[in-house]
Amino acid sequence: MTFVPTAGTVYFIGAGPGAPDLITVRGRALIEQADLVLYADSLVQASVAGLARKPGARIVGSSDLHLAQIVDLMAEAAQGGAMVARVHTGDPALYGATHEQMRLLAAQGVPYVVVPGVTAAFAAAARLGVELTVPELTQTIILSRAAGRTPVPAREALRGLAAHGASLALYLSVDQIEQVVAELLAGGSYSAETPAAVVYRVSWPDEQVITGSLAEIAAAV
Incomplete structure (x- = not known):
C-alpha cells in the first residue's frame, strides 16, 4: 500500500533512539516534506529536525512550551493547510506523552497519523x-x-x-x-x-x- 502524506494533518513521528539514521524511511520523508517540524529538542537530536527540506519550513523546539501551546501551534498550522511533523523520541506509543496531544487535536477536528519508531x-x-x-x-x-x-x-x-x-x-x-x-x-x-x-x-x-x-x-x- 502506497503511503501519501496529506496536507492539513499532524504526523506524530517516532525519531528512534537518537542517531538520525535510525529513523524510519517514512518518518524521514515526512520531516523532509513538512511545513512545520515541532520536535522534542531535549530528547531528539537537532540533526533529526534538520532533515526538513521544504523551502520556508519552520523548525520549532518544544521543550520550553507547555501542552496547550504545543497543541495550539500544531492545530493552527494544520487548519491552515500545513503538513505538521510532531517529532518524538523513540516510538510515540511508549512514554511519549502523545495521548493528551492527540485527544486535544481530535477535539478540534484536526486529523493526525502516528508513524512508529525504534524504541x-x-x-x-x-x-x-x-x-x-x-x-x-x-x-x-x-x-x-x-x-x-x-x-x-x-x-x-x-x-x-x-x-x-x-x-x-x-x-x-x-x-x-x-x-x-x-x-x-x-x-x-x-x-x-x-x-x-x-x-x-x-x-x-x-x-x-x-x-x-x-x-x-x-x-x-
Whole structure:
C-alpha cells in the first residue's frame, strides 16, 4: 500500500533512539516534506529536525512550551493547510506523552497519523548484541518503569513483574537503581547472577553502556 502524506494533518513521528539514521524511511520523508517540524529538542537530536527540506519550513523546539501551546501551534498550522511533523523520541506509543496531544487535536477536528519508531529498549538490545526472546528461556518481553513523578499502578509493581522471569526493559528508572535491583531480586525469578545492563542515550554520541550481573549493576552505575 502506497503511503501519501496529506496536507492539513499532524504526523506524530517516532525519531528512534537518537542517531538520525535510525529513523524510519517514512518518518524521514515526512520531516523532509513538512511545513512545520515541532520536535522534542531535549530528547531528539537537532540533526533529526534538520532533515526538513521544504523551502520556508519552520523548525520549532518544544521543550520550553507547555501542552496547550504545543497543541495550539500544531492545530493552527494544520487548519491552515500545513503538513505538521510532531517529532518524538523513540516510538510515540511508549512514554511519549502523545495521548493528551492527540485527544486535544481530535477535539478540534484536526486529523493526525502516528508513524512508529525504534524504541530505546530494542536499540539497546541491538547495541548489546542480544536477543530478548530466547527459546526455552523466555518468549515474553515486559516494558515498564519504576514509580517516580509518574505513578505506577500497584498491580504493576516491579516485584510482581519480576516474578514472571521474562526479559525486562525498564525506562526512566536508573536514578532508583538500588531499589529496582532489590525489587527484582525479591520477585523470586531472577538471581544475583542474572545478566543486567544500563544503556544511557543509546546511539547518541555520548552513549554509555554498563553491563554486569544483577547483584553488581547498581555499584557499577
